[in-house]
Amino acid sequence: MKKILISHPISPKRLEELSSDFQVDCIQSIKTKYDEVLDRVQDYDAIHCIGLKADQRIMDKGHHLQIISNYGVGYDNIDVYYAKSKGIAVANTPISTSRATAEYTLGLILSLLRKITINDRQIRQGLLNDWSLSGQSGNSLSGKTLGIFGMGRIGKEVAHMAKVFGMKVIYYSRTQLDATADQLYGARYVSFDQLMSESDIVSIHAPMTAETYNIIDEQKLKLMKPTSWLINTARGGLVDHNALIQVLQEAKIKGAALDVFPDEPLVPEALLSMDQVILSPHNGTGTKEDRAAMFEESFGNIIAFFEGREMSGRVC
């Protein structure tokens, strides 16, 4: 019987539900997650990986390890190259995470442009007593150009949702979609530099890899219009945050909505007092419904793997 270790505490009842054809165990404490997995991994065939740094040490100790299944679409917590070299499969959850993240992206765009977050804060603080016609007013989405960086599953979903608000969509991605897809999503392929300079809103939907680390750097940020906004629901590491703070301080861009940061849960101090910024706790897939779906998908990938069926997202 195959043995699966879940890198997160789970209720005994839920564990029993999951343990029909497999032996399923979980760790006891989130705080000692890494050490506990390292200590126990040698007995397991699979790790169900919830926010666990799955590195070489864990893979070296996991002599029987055949698969690491990630709860989440971004898998920069897993040393994929090393896994590949050891013949360990890595899976992720592209299906359950896409709609949730796209939905959240639109939520951030609307909150930022329409000033929902800051107005709510200022009303509570007693700072907004004059509801005159322009003081608290924002900008419409309609007619704005949304630039999507990374046109994968999430980017496409964002494009689809943005159209209903009357936005024009341009995108840059490693590979251009075929003409049918461009038409389907009403999106126009542009160069990286064009994306930065033509967009009213730049939204990041690329995975973090060695190639994309700090790819939105000072030079790219300075291509953006002073009337433009940056949205990041992907990974903090894709954006040079020192450069971002500088362009925000110098009003070289109009604002940003940031769901991710380079060193979470730390939020760079300078951002905490910026009214033109929305700060969010890595919540792109943060709904009860989507997290349940992500669990089903990621756990289901382990079962599919052992039963020889195709997984929803195979990284390697």
Place this chain on the structure above:
Amino acid sequence: MKKILISHPISPKRLEELSSDFQVDCIQSIKTKYDEVLDRVQDYDAIHCIGLKADQRIMDKGHHLQIISNYGVGYDNIDVYYAKSKGIAVANTPISTSRATAEYTLGLILSLLRKITINDRQIRQGLLNDWSLSGQSGNSLSGKTLGIFGMGRIGKEVAHMAKVFGMKVIYYSRTQLDATADQLYGARYVSFDQLMSESDIVSIHAPMTAETYNIIDEQKLKLMKPTSWLINTARGGLVDHNALIQVLQEAKIKGAALDVFPDEPLVPEALLSMDQVILSPHNGTGTKEDRAAMFEESFGNIIAFFEGREMSGRVC
């Protein structure tokens, strides 16, 4: 030459642009708006009405008054019955306000369900240091039932936008749309009580009239599910706010996003500390782009009236 009085200060340059075929004047100060209009109205054929209470006194003094054109779709600031009795036309701006308000409604729904507003506030206050998996998580729009109260132009636009997020739409309105429209907007007609009891989100899009004053009262609010939310971008007077505060305090509903209040800019004290609520300063049409479009539409209605053309929105 027809004379138009704008009930809001306008720059001399803008006034001159508007004054090609008409004499166009404006008041000097927002603070003394009502008194100034009352003082001067006898000389004018039209009032361009920006947040002005156009009551019997003003109409009685306006001997030449032929039209009051409202900047905004809601016209409860104008005594329409009295205007009608005096043969004064009243116009509003249904076109420019619909998309903006619908867009804002979706923004409020997303901010509320996905906890964007409260998470931003708590991060800034240093209250959100544990980005664990469930603490700050919200709910998905996908699969939820949106109940629209008032299926006019704005309600239809909201229905259209909600579909892209995978929501089911039901509605209650004075009159049921014909079958084609139901199909077009993917919306199902239900009774008022059903709307309150079946919806996950109730969103109000009806005008305030004598009939709709406090129409969402204690009895209707108590029909709502404990897992449901209320959105109001219409008028504060449509909702009995004492009853609303009570159901919120007793967790009989899950939360609310309120863009309008009975006595603006006053926000009822009890709401200011509620984390399950979003407070917004009557900002449904609050964007630079939409307010410019509203000005064009409402001023254009006066010109259309004098030139014998159809106005975009004729109230009476």
